[in-house]
Amino acid sequence: MPKETFFRLKDEKQETVLRAAIHEFVKHGFERAKVSNIARKAGIAKGSIYQYFEDKKELYIYCAEWSLRIFMEKLDKRANITEMDVFEYFENGVGKSKTIDEEREIIIFMQYISREPGLIAPSLKAMYNATELYGKRLIQNSKNKGVVRVDIDDDILLDYYLAVTEKFKMRWMERYLDFTTEITKENDKAMKAEMALMLELLKRGMGC
Amino acid sequence: MPKETFFRLKDEKQETVLRAAIHEFVKHGFERAKVSNIARKAGIAKGSIYQYFEDKKELYIYCAEWSLRIFMEKLDKRANITEMDVFEYFENGVGKSKTIDEEREIIIFMQYISREPGLIAPSLKAMYNATELYGKRLIQNSKNKGVVRVDIDDDILLDYYLAVTEKFKMRWMERYLDFTTEITKENDKAMKAEMALMLELLKRGMGC
Amino acid sequence: MPKETFFRLKDEKQETVLRAAIHEFVKHGFERAKVSNIARKAGIAKGSIYQYFEDKKELYIYCAEWSLRIFMEKLDKRANITEMDVFEYFENGVGKSKTIDEEREIIIFMQYISREPGLIAPSLKAMYNATELYGKRLIQNSKNKGVVRVDIDDDILLDYYLAVTEKFKMRWMERYLDFTTEITKENDKAMKAEMALMLELLKRGMGC
C-alpha cells in the first residue's frame, strides 16, 4: 500500500505517476524499469517516488491494483457486469476498440503482471482475487442464462475462456504498442473481424 | 550464436551449461538471473561462460534456440510430426506427461521467453521461424484430414489453438515447478482429465 | 561532455574531482587508473563519478579540455598572450617555476595525453584546436616582431619550437613529480640555467 503522502496528492497527479510507472514497466519489465525514468516521465523528482511508495516493488504492486480498478470502472460504466455472460463481457469489455484505445497500456500491463517471477504472488493476490471472482461470476451468469455448457467444470471453462480472450488481447495490444499505431478504421475493421471469428470459436467450444 | 569454443565442448557439457542457464532463467527471469549462479550450477568458472558466449544475452537467446530444437527432437521420436493434425500433436507432444516430466523446465522456459521485453524479438527470431512453420503445417494437415474447419483462416485457427494449448501447458508446468511436485498418479490423472476437456473444447471450437 | 549534474556542482568541487582524476591518470595512465582511487581522493563515492561522467573515458577527455583551459587562464593573467612572441611565451609560461610549481600535474598530464592510444584523438580534438591556433598565433606574432625567420614555413617553425619546449618541460616536470621535490632554490637555479641554454639554442635556430 502506498504511503499516506501519495493519497494526499491530487487525483490527477496520482494518475500521472501511476501511468508513468505503468508505461515504464510495460516497456522494460520490472527489473529494467528505472525509477528515474518514471519520475522524469511523471514530471516529479526521483526522491518523491519514495515519499509515496516504500520501494519500486510496492509501486509495481499498486499499479496492478489500480489498473484493475480503473479497468473495471470503465467496464461498469458501459454495462452491469454482475449480470453479463462471458460473451457479452468479451464484446463489451475487451473487444471495444474504445477501451483498447484508451487503455492500451493498462491492459497490456495487466497481462504482463504474471510474467514477473517474485512479484506474481503479492500482486496477483491483489488482482486475481478480484479477477477470479468476477470470472467465476461471469461463468455462473452464462450457465444460468443457458448460453454455456453446464456439463463442464467452471474452472476449466474459465481457463478456456481466458486463454482465448487473453491471447486475442495480447495480439492486438502488442500490435498497437509496438507500432504506436493509431487505431485506424482499417485496423479496427480487421480487429473486429478477427474478434468475430474468435468469438465464434469460443461459442462453439463452450456454448450450448 | 555461441563462440566456437562452446561447440568444441563435449555435447554433455554443452547440455549441462544450457540446462543450468535455463534453470536460472526460469527461476529468476533474465535480469535477476546471475551468471555466477549459472556457472556454479554448471560446475564451471564464471569466466568460462564468457569463453562460450559473448554475454548473458547471447546465452539466453541460444537457450531459446536449443530448447526448441530439443523439444522438437523429443517429439519427433514419438511420432511423425509431418503428418500429425493439431489434436494428435496436442495429445502426443504437449499432453504426454512423460514429455512434461522430462522437460518441464525447457517447456516453461519457452513459454517465458515472451516475458522478456527486449529479448523477445531475438529469441523468437531463433525460434519462431521453426514454430510458425510447424504450426501452419499442423493446421494444414488438419484441414487436409478433414478434422478442422476449412472456412476459417489458418492464422486465426493457429492463434486459437495456441491460446488454448499454451494456457493449458502453463497451468500445469507452473504447478509442477512451484511445488517441485513429482508427477504422481493422481496428478497425472487430474491432468489427463483436464486435458480431455480442453481437447473437447478445442475440437468443438475448431473441429468439423 | 560531462553530464549536467557535474556542472551544477560548486566550482571547487568540480576542481577537486578533476584534480583527483588528473593525479590518478598521471600516476598510472588511463588503463591502470582506478575510478575508485579517483573517487577516494576526491572524497566522494565511486558512483558519483558516474553521475558526473558517462564513463572513465569521458572523464579523461574532459580533464584534457579543462587542463588546457586552466593553463591558458593562468598564463593570461601574467601577460597578454595575443601579443607575445614565442620566446616571451616560453619565458613567461613554461619557464616560470611558479606556474610549474602550481600546476605540475596539469602540465604533465597534458604531455601524457598523446601516450594514450585511442584517447589521443578525442582528447586532442578538444585541445589541439585551441593549441594549434594559439601556437600559430605565437609564430605569427614572432614573425611580425621580426624575432623569427620569415623564410621558413609556420608549421615547421611551430613543430621545432614545440619539440624543444615540450622536451624541456617534460624533463623538469618529471623530475619534480618523481621526487615529489619541492622546488628548492638550487633546483630553480639549475632549471633557469638550462632554460637559458635551451632558449639560446632555440633562438639561434629559428631566430633572426
Place this chain on the structure above:
Amino acid sequence: MPKETFFRLKDEKQETVLRAAIHEFVKHGFERAKVSNIARKAGIAKGSIYQYFEDKKELYIYCAEWSLRIFMEKLDKRANITEMDVFEYFENGVGKSKTIDEEREIIIFMQYISREPGLIAPSLKAMYNATELYGKRLIQNSKNKGVVRVDIDDDILLDYYLAVTEKFKMRWMERYLDFTTEITKENDKAMKAEMALMLELLKRGMGC
C-alpha cells in the same frame, strides 16, 4: 629475460613473435594489448607465449631491448656509427625513408616505451643505457669534428638534439601508421623537404 625455450626457437619464429607483440603494443599500449591477439597474429598458441616469457611485462621489455638492437644493426650496416656526428646520424639513420619504411613500428615502439608508467624503469634500463651512451658518443664525435658548439654542456645538447629529431620522427611515423600510407614519392619528397629544414634549424641552433 626470456626463458631458454624462446631462444631455442628458430630466429625467424622469434622475430615473428616479437613483431606481433610490437604491433599490438603500438596499436593499443601495454595495458590494452591482449596476449591472445599477439599469439593469434604470431600464429602460435596463447600458452606458448608463457613458455617463452614469464609474463606480458617481460615480453614487453624484451621487445624494447630487441628493437633497439635491430635498429642499431640496420644503422650499422649503412655507416659506422662510432665515427658519425649528430647530423650525419640524423641523415643516415632517422631520415632515411628506407629505414622508416622497413621499420615503422619498431621506431614508433621505441618512442612509445617511455610512455608506459611502471614499465619505464626496467625497459629503459635496458634501452636508454645504450641510447644515452651512443647519444653522448655522437655529441662527442660532433664536438671533436668541430661541427657542434663546444661551449654548451653535452646533456643540454643531447636533449636539444633528441627533442627535435624525435618530434620529427614521431610526426612522420604516426602519419604512416595512421593512414597505413605507403611511402609514395610525394610523401617521401615532402618528408625530405621537411627534414632538410629541421636539420637546418638544428644546425643553426647547435652547430658552429
Place this chain on the structure above:
DNA sequence: CATGAATGAGGTTTCATTCAT
C-alpha cells in the same frame, strides 16, 4: 613443447535508495 580451455581476481558500471537542503 604446443595447445587452448579453465580460472577468478579485479575493475567498471548500474541504479535503487537515502538524505541533506
Place this chain on the structure above:
DNA sequence: CATGAATGAAACCTCATTCAT
C-alpha cells in the same frame, strides 16, 4: 513535502595466467 546529489552494494565482464592433455 520536494528535490536531486550522494551512496555503495551488487552484478557483469575482461583477460593474464595456469594447467591438463
